[in-house]
Amino acid sequence: xxxxxxxxxxxxxxxxxxxxxxxxxxxxxxxxxxxxxxxxxxxxxxxxxxxxxxxxxxxxxxxxxxxxxxxxxxxxxxxxxxxxxxxxxxxxxxxxxxxxxxxxxxxxx
Amino acid sequence: xxxxxxxxxxxxxxxxxxxxxxxxxxxxxxxxxxxxxxxxxxxxxxxxxxxxxxxxxxxxxxxxxxxxxxxxxxxxxxxxxxxxxxxxxxxxxxxxxxxxxxxxxxxxxxxxxxxxx
Numbered sequence: 740x741x742x743x744x745x746x747x748x749x750x751x752x753x754x755x756x757x758x759x760x761x762x763x764x765x766x767x768x769x770x771x772x773x774x775x776x777x778x779x780x781x782x783x784x785x786x787x788x789x790x791x792x793x794x795x796x797x798x799x800x801x802x803x804x805x806x807x808x809x810x811x812x813x814x815x816x817x818x819x820x821x822x823x824x825x826x827x828x829x830x831x832x833x834x835x836x837x838x839x840x841x842x843x844x845x846x847x848x
Numbered sequence: 849x850x851x852x853x854x855x856x857x858x859x860x861x862x863x864x865x866x867x868x869x870x871x872x873x874x875x876x877x878x879x880x881x882x883x884x885x886x887x888x889x890x891x892x893x894x895x896x897x898x899x900x901x902x903x904x905x906x907x908x909x910x911x912x913x914x915x916x917x918x919x920x921x922x923x924x925x926x927x928x929x930x931x932x933x934x935x936x937x938x939x940x941x942x943x944x945x946x947x948x949x950x951x952x953x954x955x956x957x958x959x960x961x962x963x964x965x
Contacts (some may be wrong), residue, residue, distance in 0.1 A: 772953045772954075774953070780958070781938055781956040781957065781958050781959050782891065782938070782954075782956050783956070784952065784953030784954060784955070785953075787951050787952075787953055827890055827891075829953075836881075836893050836896075836904075837893075838890035838891050838892075839890060840890060841888075841889075841890050843888070
């Protein structure tokens with residue numbers, strides 16, 4: 740079945756440092772979605788990527804879809820304490836919906 | 849209204865109990881989902897309803913029984929659960945089941961935290 744791995748599993752940063760999480764698949768993806776889940780909360784949709792090589796930005800967040808559509812990344816510039824949470828990628832297609840393993844981000848002052 | 853409402857927020861039940869989780873959305877979404885999430889793990893898909901019909905059942909044990917009474921409501925009936933079923937149960941909805949068309953992704957409810965004793 741389709742597996743989507745995320746690295747790293749955990750990341751601790753100092754406030755102001757950058758952060759990147761990577762989502763990797765062994766198969767070509769038709770699309771990828773990114774979600775953020777705060778501690779004790781529920782996943783909140785951030786963005787969808789569908790085109791090869793696509794790059795989208797939301798303020799300090801930059802999302803990329805690989806040229807081969809097998810990987811994606813989420814980069815946060817100058818992290819803030821409000822960025823704390825777990826970031827999941829998610830992909831769907833062929834009636835199969837799969838969340839990545841997630842990257843837990845902690846931001847220290 | 850851009851919310852998915854889940855009730856109850858917390859539930860403790862015995863292994864012989866029967867209970868139901870409820871989910872409601874008024875965004876006109878045609879697809880609704882049940883996910884199960886264990887601590888520090890990603891959500892796992894359980895069921896998908898599209899246009900009020902069950903589209904996907906991810907080999908979920910029969911002690912979990914979904915129901916979609918209408919396009920706004922989704923229930924999950926629980927019976928004879930095991931302690932390992934304790935988890936956060938998330939309901940979600942989307943405009944349509946076909947993910948490619950979902951530029952707004954899924955909208956998740958805040959979940960029901962279930963403890964089976």
